Amino acid sequence: MSTAAKPWAPLITAEQLQALLQQTPPPLLLDCSFDLADSGAGERAFLDRHIAGARYAHLEHELSAPKSPEGSIRGGRHPLPTREAFAEVAASWGLTPERGVVCYDQQGGPYAARAWWMLRWLGHGAVAVLDGGLAAWQAAGGPVESGEAAPAQPASSYPLGDTTMPTVQADTLLRQLGRVTVLDARAGERFRGETEPLDAVAGHIPGALNRFFKDNLGSDGRFLPAAALRATFEAMGLKPGQVVNQCGSGVTACHNLLALEHAGMNGSALYPGSWSEWSADPARPVARS
Template sequence: MTHDLPQPLIDAAALRRRLDAGRPTVLVDCSFDLADRDAGRRAHAEARLPGAQYLHLETDLSGPQHDAEGRFRGRHPLPDRASLAARLAAIGVAPGMAVVAYDRSGGPFAARAWWLLRWLGHAPVAVLDGGLAAWTAAGGAVEAGPAPVPAPATAWPPSPEPALPVIEADALQRALGRVTLVDARAAERWRGEVEPLDAVAGHIPGAQNRFYGLNLDGDGRFLPPQALRAAWQPLMQPGEPVVHQCGSGVTACHNLLAQAAAGLGDGVLYPGSWSEWSADPARPVARGQPCRQRGG
């Protein structure tokens, strides 16, 4: 289905024009704080784009941490696809409906929603560049109080197969050395100097480090496409898929969005990321700065 939504990013001025023109759009607030799981919901009640619905990282945009056999899948595994589609329908997302996601943290949680909708096969979705701060800076109105009750859409099935590629831990371990692997965590976590969230410090052998915050300018907006392209192309190897990971599969989506915004296509997500990988003592771990990173 064709649509008129700019992708993968929409700036605040363009979103205001879209809403003022009455173009149907579901706004989704994905604000979250890893240190306070209820902070995003509180912030949503205090100030949000008019009509925006709230999606919680852990209860809406992630699945159970353990599978049916009790195996740990990481801190923020992918949700069940049918359950996510039903949740989206409940907040008014119908097939072909434009969706704009935003947050208050430079885009990582909104990028997670952007990636998940596309994974379901829902194409018209974008991230509000700069989030709530950019919206208010552009003169956009906000509302507060109890969230509006959405008009639910008819339940819709996700695409029969995931529309974006993922790779699981065993397959990734077999592919090491034959894929370009990029870790979105802060450099000190990648080097293994600190690890505030997971039991083991370090990184997956062969992973390059590209902290997701480097995708943004000083105002919290994504760098222009040409600047993103200049930053990302040296990390890539001809003929190799680019696999993105982070701590738990969330900020990796920010790098996936940056790759798409740079015009470099879609990468592959390793959903379990370091939290899953490091929980298995049989998997290899690297620490420190290698003598030479691939790609320069």
Template sequence: MTNSPLISAEELLALRASGARHMVFDCSFDLMNPAAGEEQYRQAHIPGAVYAHLDHDLSDKGTPDASGKYQPHPDAASGGRHPLPGREKFAIWLSSVGFANDMRAVVYDRNGANYCGRLWWMLRWAGHEAVQVLDGGLQAWQAAGGKVASGAEPSHFQSNFELGEPRATLVTTTQIESALGTPKHTIIDARAPQRYRGEVEPLDPVAGHIPGALNRPFTQNMGADGRFKSAAQLRSEFEELLAGRDAASVVHHCGSGVSALPNVIAMEVAGLGRPALYAGSWSEWCGDAKRPVAKGPAAGG
């Protein structure tokens, strides 16, 4: 098994037949209906898959204040609408579902890798290299003849997942601010062009983008078949976007640190290294009125 960020449905079928220790995670979600993903999981999922809920398991949203707005838990690793849980808290959750350090993780969703990429990145951040995204998601699994199960899965025995040195880079708002206007960071925004340009903003209180950020909507990484484009095509597209900028300087972000991950995965597939993530993203950036906001297309765009 390679260390590619992706695994095909056929490769997953072979992995399951081999008896190698692994765990599959279903990360399906819907931002507008947070209960929908788990309901979809109960209707059909890869047998044995554990459901990972974006709001409950992969975020640390804390508790609502008097106005009903959620304040990140003091131990959260980022701000924004989906604050990253601290690494220790994440390790506790992994242990609670029975995931161990000697297992390979395979993550999938029904949403073009929009949500499972979060768990893929978090496992890397926790020091776990053996994790892959099911290319094409549940749809590809079923098309390859993979069976599905319904209802809940039996509970797993508690494990003792141990954190390792981070294998993914997390960038903070302070770091973004301090490097603004310099070549240290090349910021890529994964949101839709209309949100990037500040024409609409359905989720956050301020419209626009971080000054100097480039725009690559995360959906551009997928082909018509719902799978990631070829490595060569992705490399060509990112090199065109970067226009000579150093790929090692790239920091990806989106609205809340979730849909930026397909861009991170795509750059790694393209052989352009392992770029950083600004997990707080636009929702954290625009939370302080003192921070600058840009609107319209990128300079020269």
């Protein structure tokens, strides 16, 4: 794997990353660890231990736009910023189109997948998620450090490229129900409407299928082999380019998007507002099962 600007495979092993770090320039390392129940936990974990040379990417400060005013139904709990706004964030990290990026977290990859998807959405092809995260890196003998990241050397700007990551908005999705496959990445009990710890309404988008994002992983915390994932997705009736991915707020849905691409089933879309936006409008239909 090279740090050229051509698209990378979505996943990278710890051993491949060790080789990349010997090149000039080395890839930008983003630690995306986070906890939805404690927004400061990921940064504390980063300060305690992270891959040597990594910087911290905060889900709510850098991988999301500010929430809409109280009472608004737009954007959900983790609104997607504009591509222009995220390009400014990428430039602040020192990212240029020629430099590779490797994202990781300590939670099985959902937050790293969000960063991966957003960078691909920005038009940056040379980005991958570290398969197995920090645990896999340490198991391979990779060096770690603690404390604050070294100050970044910002780039003057990051030029927007063509995106290969489509999005779908709520009104469009409502019109398309029954004609596209909606894939919900939340845990089964939330999908079925048995419990809802984060949003005001329990349930799911009518007609959606459920694929809990953690089911993409094996017992070792790494993604399942591409062939195994493809067989599962095909058994669910998923077809490349005909899937709209959602979750609670557009974050863990990116894990399914990454798994689909790892399986060779490219072209799926993200509904960024996801259930937190959909369920906030009482006019939108809700299913429970």
